[in-house]
Amino acid sequence: xxxTREEERIYDGERGWANQTCMKILxxxxxxxxxxxxxxxxxxxxxxxxxxxxxxxxxxxxxxxxDSDGRVKVRTTLNPQSLDSxxxxxxxxESLQEPQLDILRQFERMGLTQSLTCTPYYLxxxxxxxxxxxxxxxxxxxxxxxxxxxxxREGGPSALAAAIIGKTPDYGIxxxxxxxxxxxxxxxxxxxxxxxxGALGIFLGKTLGDKIPTITxxxxxxxxxxxxxxxxxxxxxMTNMFHTGSKTTTEGAERICVDSDQIERTIEELSGGTGKxxxxxxxxxxxxxxxxxxxAELIEGKRVRASVEFWVxxxxxxxxxxxxxxxxxxxxxxxxxxxxxxxVSWTEKLGIRTIMTNSAKTAYYAPTLNKAEAVLAPMEDCxxxxxx
Amino acid sequence: xxxxxxxxxxxxxxxxxxxxxxxHDLCGTCIKDKILVFPHGHGSTVGSYVMYSLAKKGLxxxxxxxxxxxxxxxxxxxxxxxxxxxxxxxxKFRTGDxxxxxxxxxxxxxLKRREx
Numbered sequence: 001x002x003x004t005r006e007e008e009r010i011y012d013g014e015r016g017w018a019n020q021t022c023m024k025i026l027x028x029x030x031x032x033x034x035x036x037x038x039x040x041x042x043x044x045x046x047x048x049x050x051x052x053x054x055x056x057x058x059x060x061x062x063x064x065x066x067d068s069d070g071r072v073k074v075r076t077t078l079n080p081q082s083l084d085s086x087x088x089x090x091x092x093x094e095s096l097q098e099p100q101l102d103i104l105r106q107f108e109r110m111g112l113t114q115s116l117t118c119t120p121y122y123l124x125x126x127x128x129x130x131x132x133x134x135x136x137x138x139x140x141x142x143x144x145x146x147x148x149x150x151x152x153r154e155g156g157p158s159a160l161a162a163a164i165i166g167k168t169p170d171y172g173i174x175x176x177x178x179x180x181x182x183x184x185x186x187x188x189x190x191x192x193x194x195x196x197x198g199a200l201g202i203f204l205g206k207t208l209g210d211k212i213p214t215i216t217x218x219x220x221x222x223x224x225x226x227x228x229x230x231x232x233x234x235x236x237x238m239t240n241m242f243h244t245g246s247k248t249t250t251e252g253a254e255r256i257c258v259d260s261d262q263i264e265r266t267i268e269e270l271s272g273g274t275g276k277x278x279x280x281x282x283x284x285x286x287x288x289x290x291x292x293x294x295x296a297e298l299i300e301g302k303r304v305r306a307s308v309e310f311w312v313x314x315x316x317x318x319x320x321x322x323x324x325x326x327x328x329x330x331x332x333x334x335x336x337x338x339x340x341x342x343x344v345s346w347t348e349k350l351g352i353r354t355i356m357t358n359s360a361k362t363a364y365y366a367p368t369l370n371k372a373e374a375v376l377a378p379m380e381d382c383x384x385x386x387x388x
Numbered sequence: 389x390x391x392x393x394x395x396x397x398x399x400x401x402x403x404x405x406x407x408x409x410x411x412h413d414l415c416g417t418c419i420k421d422k423i424l425v426f427p428h429g430h431g432s433t434v435g436s437y438v439m440y441s442l443a444k445k446g447l448x449x450x451x452x453x454x455x456x457x458x459x460x461x462x463x464x465x466x467x468x469x470x471x472x473x474x475x476x477x478x479x480k481f482r483t484g485d486x487x488x489x490x491x492x493x494x495x496x497x498x499l500k501r502r503e504x
Contacts, residue, residue: 024466032457048434057402058437060444061467135433155433157463 001030001169002037010165018070022161029158030169039131039170043075044163045120046112047135048156050082050344051100053369058156059099062106065164072111073166077120078104079136080286080313080341087335092346112163116339117315119227119286121147131174133162137234138227138285138361144241146226150174153240173212173240181243182253183208187217189260193378194225198360199266200258201232207256210238218244224288231285231361270363273373276307277356280386281342282379283313284359289321292336296325298380302387304333309352310386312336332387343369358382389483390414394424395431396438396464405447423489423496424449425481429461439464451489453478453496 003011011027013020026038048054082100083092108114115123118136126132126149134140135154143149152172154162162168173179185204191197197218204213233239282295295312304310312329316338319326326336343362347355348371355366356375363374377385390413394400399409405420419442429435439461442448448468454461457474465472471491481487484502489495 021467025463028462028466029459032459032462048437053432054434054437055402057397057434057441061437061440155436155459155463157433157436157467158459161463 001027001035003027007038017068018065018164021065022070022164025158025161026165026167026169030171033169033171035169035171037170038165038167039174040166041074041133041162041168042127042130043077043120043124043132043134044072044159045077045079045132045134045136045139046107046156046159046163047079049079049103049107049116050341051096051103052082052346053344054103056099059102059106062103062110065160066106066109070110070164072163074163075124076112076163077115077117077123078107078112079118080116080339080344082340082345084337084340087337088340088345091350093349096346110164114339115315115317117286117317118284118341119288119315122286122288122315123317131168133159133168135159138231141230141234141239141241142227144173144179145230145243146223150179153234153238179212179241181212181214183211183213184253184255185213185215186255186257187215188257189263191219191263194221194228195358195360195376195378196263196267197221197225198228198232198358199263199270199376201229201234202236202270202360202364203258203262203266204256205233205235205237205239208233208237208239210240211254212239212241212243213256214243214245214248216244216246222290224291227285227288228358228360231359232364235361235364267376270360271374271376272367273354273356273375275354275373277354277375277385278307279309279311279342279347279352279354279372280356280382281311281313281362282358282382283311284342284357284362287312287314287318289318292318292322292325292329294379295383296328298383299329299332299334299387302332304386305388308386310334311342313340313342314338334386347372356382356385389425389478389481389485391427391478393428393430394426396429396435396460397432399431400438400442402438402441402445402447405442405445419449420447421450423451423453423487425453425478425487427455427478428458429454429464430458431460433460433463435460436464436467439468439470443468443470451491453481453487453489
């Protein structure tokens with residue numbers, strides 16, 4: 001790789017251990033993927049925040065980075081953690097809270113914002129064609145496909161290295177030629193609600209590997225609905241982006257048709273739960289302001305049944321903007337949890353065995369990460385079984 | 389030496405450096421101070437942090453030889469300061485061989501074959 005003189009100085013250790021280590025990570029990854037240079041980024045988004053999924057392994061590394069003056073050079077947001085500061089904090093044992101706080105402290109020392117969300121795009125606008133280094137696969141697909149911003153699918157450590165250097169190696173879909181679709185997906189199924197878009201994503205992720213599809217036949221969908229497709233396609237596959245509409249693929253590209261049977265079968269596979277749900281969960285990925293309003297409207301005048309927990313997850317940022325909706329949801333007996341992701345929280349320790357959700361991504365992960373059965377259903381059905 | 393990929397998150401016990409992935413042919417083997425030969429890593433990027441943690445506790449491998457490099461192991465080897473080389477025909481190695489690795493030159497040499 002071709003490095004500038006300043007980049008070389010960093011590489012040789014003249015700017016301290018943290019910068020040197022981060023530069024080595026970027027250069028080595030760049031060489032691995034055939035990059036010729038580093039390019040500046042506008043922002044980074046770092047995953048690997050929940051103590052539940054991380055364990056103790058990274059804490060010392062993060063502390064050492066912070067101790068040796070590792071500081072982010074660009075706006076850097078953080079993924080959700082394993083509990084929220086209100087509701088779950090009272091329920092989760094103390095010994096699991098301290099290491100989580102320690103992880104957040106180290107990130108804070110390095111200058112990352114405590115955004116604690118998987119939807120950083122609700123916090124800051126991204127310019128079309130701007131370059132970023134984001135981990136959190138659902139946000140990567142959303143940024144590339146819906147917002148037209150450019151980011152590879154980083155891992156937690158490489159996104160952090162990019163944040164501290166302020167650059168990323170120029171490979172993958174940072175290059176215009178690599179963003180062209182190379183497979184056509186024709187959706188013949190009627191996707192009547194966003195949960196079906198999620199099921200489509202789960203199906204396509206398994207089928208496409210790392211190919212970039214042009215998807216035709218989608219209904220008129222909002223960005224919020226497309227979020228379900230983004231999250232799900234990244235859950236089962238390595239696809240970094242998709243196109244919608246009629247963008248032409250290279251000649252002779254493969255064509256895939258998806259019919260209603262395939263969507264229904266995918267939903268059945270994801271929806272293995274047979275028991276009554278003890279948690280109904282909305283907000284994977286984190287709810288937008290519009291989604292908070294929709295939930296508040298549907299919950300108006302009703303009460304959450306005593307036999308079920310009802311969680312809505314979002315960022316503290318959206319929570320503040322949605323204060324009136326939050327009030328309505330909580331008055332009805334629901335819990336709006338901010339900064340936490342149900343999938344990486346300690347649900348199994350709270351005795352939760354069956355999770356009902358509108359998110360195909362959550363339904364996919366619940367059996368392994370939450371040791372829970374999943375019931376996948378549209379938001380309206382989720383609320384129907386929650387409320388009396 | 390294994391022809392199976394290794395996931396450092398969940399596949400290696402950070403407390404003692406033993407491979408704990410159930411169906412792995414090296415399951416139960418401690419990687420401490422060994423030259424670890426395997427095709428490539430797989431699984432979560434948190435695996436890079438696990439490699440750092442192992443090395444800090446003195447439980448890390450002495451060196452890593454991979455058939456193909458993958459981001460998890462590449463990043464882990466950098467932060468844990470473990471010499472690593474890739475694009476090596478790992479079929480040439482046998483468990484028990486005495487091997488020399490020069491990470492900076494990217495060379496591995498079999499010094500002595502395992503006595504069979």
